[in-house]
Amino acid sequence: MDQINWHTFFFLLSALGACTFAxxxxxxxxxxxxAFFLVLSLTSTAGLFFLAGADFVGAMQIMIYVGGTMVLLxxxxxxxxxxxxxxxxxxxxxxxLAALAGGALLAxxxxxxxxxxxxxxxxxxxxxQSQTTATRIGLGLLGARFDEGTSGYLLxxxxxxxxxxxxxxxxxxxxxAKRRAKPSADNPADRxx
Amino acid sequence: MTNLLTQxxxxxxYMAVGAVxxxxxxxxxxxxxxxxxxxxxxELVLNGANINFxxxxxxxLQKDSAMSLGLDGQLIALFVIVLAAAEAAVALAIALNFYNxxxxxxxxxxxxxxx
Numbered sequence: 317m318d319q320i321n322w323h324t325f326f327f328l329l330s331a332l333g334a335c336t337f338a339x340x341x342x343x344x345x346x347x348x349x350x351a352f353f354l355v356l357s358l359t360s361t362a363g364l365f366f367l368a369g370a371d372f373v374g375a376m377q378i379m380i381y382v383g384g385t386m387v388l389l390x391x392x393x394x395x396x397x398x399x400x401x402x403x404x405x406x407x408x409x410x411x412x413l414a415a416l417a418g419g420a421l422l423a424x425x426x427x428x429x430x431x432x433x434x435x436x437x438x439x440x441x442x443x444x445q446s447q448t449t450a451t452r453i454g455l456g457l458l459g460a461r462f463d464e465g466t467s468g469y470l471l472x473x474x475x476x477x478x479x480x481x482x483x484x485x486x487x488x489x490x491x492x493a494k495r496r497a498k499p500s501a502d503n504p505a506d507r508x509x
Numbered sequence: 510m511t512n513l514l515t516q517x518x519x520x521x522x523y524m525a526v527g528a529v530x531x532x533x534x535x536x537x538x539x540x541x542x543x544x545x546x547x548x549x550x551x552e553l554v555l556n557g558a559n560i561n562f563x564x565x566x567x568x569x570l571q572k573d574s575a576m577s578l579g580l581d582g583q584l585i586a587l588f589v590i591v592l593a594a595a596e597a598a599v600a601l602a603i604a605l606n607f608y609n610x611x612x613x614x615x616x617x618x619x620x621x622x623x624x
Contacts (some may be wrong), residue, residue: 320514325620327518339535340554345621347543354549361556368567370583372574373590377559380590385597392545392601404542404615411623412611414539415590419618422532446568456584464623469584476591481531484568490602 327367333360351390358382369446369460370451520571523564531557544604544616548597555593562586 337357341350358381358414365374430436455461534553541547566582568574608614 319600321517324514324516324518325521328513331522333527334526335533336544338530341549341553342533342537342540347546350546350549354552357553361530361560364523364560365586367565368523368563368570370563370566370586373563373583373586376587380594381552381556385594388567388597388601389545389548389552392548393562395605396545396608401543401614406540406542416537417539418532418536421535422528425528425531429521429528432520432521434572434576435524435570437517437566437601439517439574442516442569449526449580453587456580461580472594476588477568480595483599487598487602490599495587498525501620 323367327364330360330363330367332363333357344403347402347404348397349391351386351393354389355382357387369449371448374451413434513536518570520564523560523570527557527560527564529557530554530560533557542615542617544607544614544619545601547616548600548604551596551600552593555589559586559589562589 331492337353337360340353341357343355344350361380362374362377362382365377366370456468457473458468461466463470530553534550534555534557537550537553538547539550541550555592562578562582564570564582566578566580566586568577568579571577607616607619611618
């Protein structure tokens with residue numbers, strides 16, 4: 317009996333969580349439960365990131381995705397969760413077509429994943445000696461990469477900054493409260509608001 | 510069949526998890542009629558892609574660690590996370606606008622978007 321590889325054990329735990337909750341997102345028709353299962357799936361994915369040695373990205377996954385994006389989605393769910401929209405049923409034809417396309421895609425992707433011998437097993441015994449990555453990622457975003465000869469990511473960082481500003485303005489513009497220009501007196505729908 | 514628990518994991522296992530999440534996202538996008546459900550499918554797809562980036566960027570998941578993406582994989586994954594947050598904000602604003610105008614969140618009824 318060989319020793320249990322604990323890295324593999326925790327990988328299997330996180331992977332099982334991520335896959336199971338992703339499947340439950342697909343097979344639940346209740347939108348509130350979907351949001352909850354998506355939170356669990358994304359958190360399990362953060363565990364996978366930690367196990368791969370990406371500690372900073374794992375922490376950002378929890379902070380930005382689970383803490384930010386999901387709160388946004390849950391607010392959207394709460395703002396639109398009327399009785400008839402909480403669980404919308406999908407027709408059987410759509411389900412079978414989606415299952416066909418998804419199954420074919422899954423078969424191709426899984427076959428590709430296990431087709432290269434170098435990818436099948438790593439040297440995870442080194443995992444305990446991996447260094448923290450936050451400093452190197454921060455320097456890489458500012459354009460300084462002294463671990464390799466390649467250049468850093470200052471330009472993409474600036475582009476993403478401008479992109480976020482544009483998105484902020486665009487989202488605020490799209491979601492602003494609308495005021496009617498000319499409320500007509502003879503329309504009872506206008507008078508109510 | 511060898512015992513899965515005693516073997517070290519590699520990039521292949523991460524890619525398998527990423528593939529499952531990606532396909533779940535695709536099926537979610539195709540089958541959900543609630544616009545916010547479609548958005549959740551997009552989040553799943555982006556996460557499946559992120560798992561692959563992280564796996565290829567890891568130093569010890571491949572036999573030859575010189576083949577790994579190194580820090581590049583993690584930086585690209587960070588950009589994906591940021592862009593996913595931006596996409597969710599804009600898409601949610603559009604969905605709420607649609608809900609305000611049509612009193613529905615069903616994407617099957619979104620065949621005319623002009624308010």
